[in-house]
Amino acid sequence: MKKTPNQKKGILINCVKLSKSYQFGSEQIHALKDVNLEINKGEFVAIMGKSGCGKTTLINTIAGLLQPSQGNVVIDGKSLKGMTIDQLSLMRRNTIGIVFQMFNLHPGLTVLENVELPLLFKGIERDKRRNIAQEVLATLEMADYIDNYPEELSGGEKQRVAIARALTIEPKILLADEPTGNLNSLLAKEIIKLFIEINQKKGITIILVTHDESLINKDMRLIRLKDGKIIN
Ligand SMILES: Nc1ncnc2c1ncn2[C@@H]1O[C@H](COP(=O)(O)OP(=O)(O)OP(=O)(O)O)[C@@H](O)[C@H]1O
Numbered sequence: 521m522k523k524t525p526n527q528k529k530g531i532l533i534n535c536v537k538l539s540k541s542y543q544f545g546s547e548q549i550h551a552l553k554d555v556n557l558e559i560n561k562g563e564f565v566a567i568m569g570k571s572g573c574g575k576t577t578l579i580n581t582i583a584g585l586l587q588p589s590q591g592n593v594v595i596d597g598k599s600l601k602g603m604t605i606d607q608l609s610l611m612r613r614n615t616i617g618i619v620f621q622m623f624n625l626h627p628g629l630t631v632l633e634n635v636e637l638p639l640l641f642k643g644i645e646r647d648k649r650r651n652i653a654q655e656v657l658a659t660l661e662m663a664d665y666i667d668n669y670p671e672e673l674s675g676g677e678k679q680r681v682a683i684a685r686a687l688t689i690e691p692k693i694l695l696a697d698e699p700t701g702n703l704n705s706l707l708a709k710e711i712i713k714l715f716i717e718i719n720q721k722k723g724i725t726i727i728l729v730t731h732d733e734s735l736i737n738k739d740m741r742l743i744r745l746k747d748g749k750i751i752n
């Protein structure tokens with residue numbers, strides 16, 4: 521296959537003239553306005569900005585969960601524009617791990633079963649699923665909790681499980697939307713340390729959305745959004 525110039529330069533995520541408007545009653549809300557953003561393989565990008573500036577909209581558009589009103593997202597040389605819903609979920613299943621503020625763990629499943637879930641969707645057989653999930657949980661120091669249910673865990677532990685779940689598919693990209701928003705500052709710092717480790721040891725490209733300036737450090741490229749535009 522002929523490589524696009526983007527792949528040659530090592531760009532993994534390319535947002536091209538991305539705009540997204542929502543219809544809100546009779547009003548149009550312009551959540552993203554002509555956003556251009558290139559993210560290289562292995563980068564750690566932090567996105568900051570006030571509530572309502574478009575952070576979640578940007579992350580969800582990159583994940584293919586939202587369709588842009590204009591523009592395009594290119595992931596690993598593949599254009600999301602024109603992909604069917606099935607093709608988009610396949611792309612996510614193979615390429616993107618997502619971590620949310622509210623953890624989004626399944627309350628009726630144990631820690632191990634929660635972490636296995638993405639592998640089940642990929643059609644991986646049971647023993648292999650179990651092994652991978654156990655291994656990832658062990659690296660996040662959650663091996664002792666595999667038979668617990670989410671409600672039995674602290675916020676920090678829940679977020680570790682959610683991160684483990686995102687990592688099982690060995691994603692190229694990890695998207696995290698306010699992953700520390702429900703944690704105290706000590707736990708938040710621990711989770712950020714974990715993200716930095718994942719980025720540096722596994723080479724996974726990370727986009728982290730946060731409100732909290734104190735979590736930004738030199739390992740990250742900081743991008744500020746204001747009213748749907750990148751301002752730095
Ligand atoms: N489904 C929707 N329908 C209508 N408007 C929406 C919808 N989702 C988001 N918006 C609006 O789009 C703008 C951007 O929202 P977005 O959720 O991306 O902001 P955010 O930066 O993630 O905010 P927060 O920090 O509060 O999570 C806001 O004005 C919001 O009210």
Ligand SMILES: [Mg+2]
Pocket residue numbers: 575576577697
């Ligand atoms: Mg948000």
